[in-house]
Amino acid sequence: MDAITAEDLRKSYNGFEALRGVSFRVRRGEVYGLLGPNGAGKTTTMGILVTLIRPSGGRALVAGFDVAREPREVRKRIGVVFQEPTIDRDLTAWQNLYIHGMIYGLGRREIEEKARELMELVGLSGALHRPLRSYSGGMIRRFEIARALLTEPQVLFMDEPTVGLDPQARARVWDVIRSLKRLGVTVFLTTHYMEEAEMLCDRVAIIDHGRVIAEGAPEELKARLGGDTVYLRAASRIDAEKLLRIAGVYGEARVAEDGRTVVLVTSDAPSKIPSILGEARAAGIRVVEARYVRPTLNDVFLMLTGRSLRDEEGGWRDWMRLHIHAGRR
Numbered sequence: 504m505d506a507i508t509a510e511d512l513r514k515s516y517n518g519f520e521a522l523r524g525v526s527f528r529v530r531r532g533e534v535y536g537l538l539g540p541n542g543a544g545k546t547t548t549m550g551i552l553v554t555l556i557r558p559s560g561g562r563a564l565v566a567g568f569d570v571a572r573e574p575r576e577v578r579k580r581i582g583v584v585f586q587e588p589t590i591d592r593d594l595t596a597w598q599n600l601y602i603h604g605m606i607y608g609l610g611r612r613e614i615e616e617k618a619r620e621l622m623e624l625v626g627l628s629g630a631l632h633r634p635l636r637s638y639s640g641g642m643i644r645r646f647e648i649a650r651a652l653l654t655e656p657q658v659l660f661m662d663e664p665t666v667g668l669d670p671q672a673r674a675r676v677w678d679v680i681r682s683l684k685r686l687g688v689t690v691f692l693t694t695h696y697m698e699e700a701e702m703l704c705d706r707v708a709i710i711d712h713g714r715v716i717a718e719g720a721p722e723e724l725k726a727r728l729g730g731d732t733v734y735l736r737a738a739s740r741i742d743a744e745k746l747l748r749i750a751g752v753y754g755e756a757r758v759a760e761d762g763r764t765v766v767l768v769t770s771d772a773p774s775k776i777p778s779i780l781g782e783a784r785a786a787g788i789r790v791v792e793a794r795y796v797r798p799t800l801n802d803v804f805l806m807l808t809g810r811s812l813r814d815e816e817g818g819w820r821d822w823m824r825l826h827i828h829a830g831r832r
Contacts, residue, residue: 554577652683742763755769
């Protein structure tokens with residue numbers, strides 16, 4: 504049985520279609536990413552899966568239970584780390600964990616044992632009795648992961664887990680997520696950071712304008728682009744034309760608009776470049792620069808939509824705020 508099943512999920516807000524038929528499956532024990540720009544429908548999808556938003560159509564199962572018909576059973580089996588912190592900063596980490604555990608019916612001794620283990624897991628074992636107001640943003644995020652794991656959830660949901668964090672704090676959160684994967688915890692995360700999805704996720708669904716436009720392992724999605732992109736800059740236009748004939752044997756090649764750069768799409772660029780340069784040298788062709796780039800998920804998004812990942816649109820919360828504000832005028 505899959506950890507999560509989403510079938511044709513739809514959500515509308517007074518005519519605005521936030522989701523337009525979203526479907527995917529998440530296997531047990533994998534890190535699954537919902538990747539897309541702000542406003543694409545990521546947070547709405549997660550809101551439905553954690554039973555905070557009722558879908559307008561479609562069906563979703565989490566840990567085998569229907570999110571609309573059996574929300575209590577779903578909530579017993581999940582942990583959630585929201586994008587905005589949901590902690591009491593005036594209390595210590597221990598006090599926050601204790602209250603959270605008591606709400607879920609855990610005993611004090613059980614909470615104490617799990618609190619020590621979880622704070623060690625997220626690298627905060629020495630800060631259990633510190634007030635959360637003394638924590639940095641990265642520490643707060645790691646603490647919220649620990650709190651979400653207190654009830655031993657079957658599925659951990661994380662909405663934009665590293666948004667607003669500095670690179671060092673982001674790397675530490677990534678380490679925690681990798682640790683959860685090794686422990687067999689199913690993790691569902693939303694993100695608009697391509698690198699984050701590539702580094703952490705076993706599989707991703709790319710969502711745009713409320714629809715899933717691609718799904719698969721990051722490497723599988725990038726393979727759709729046909730391979731690495733090699734840039735070979737010749738000393739002259741004449742050399743570039745000669746170089747094009749050599750490069751064309753190794754893949755799809757063309758001369759860029761500057762007239763001196765040959766662009767080659769090929770597999771395993773590191774093994775091809777030395778051969779190309781050797782042939783060019785033997786033919787008396789002067790190559791002044793050679794470099795290559797691996798395809799990224801942003802390149803996949805560009806291929807699928809005709810544009811790079813955009814970050815200018817707000818999510819459903821921003822849409823609702825605008826309409827509520829307009830209605831008050």
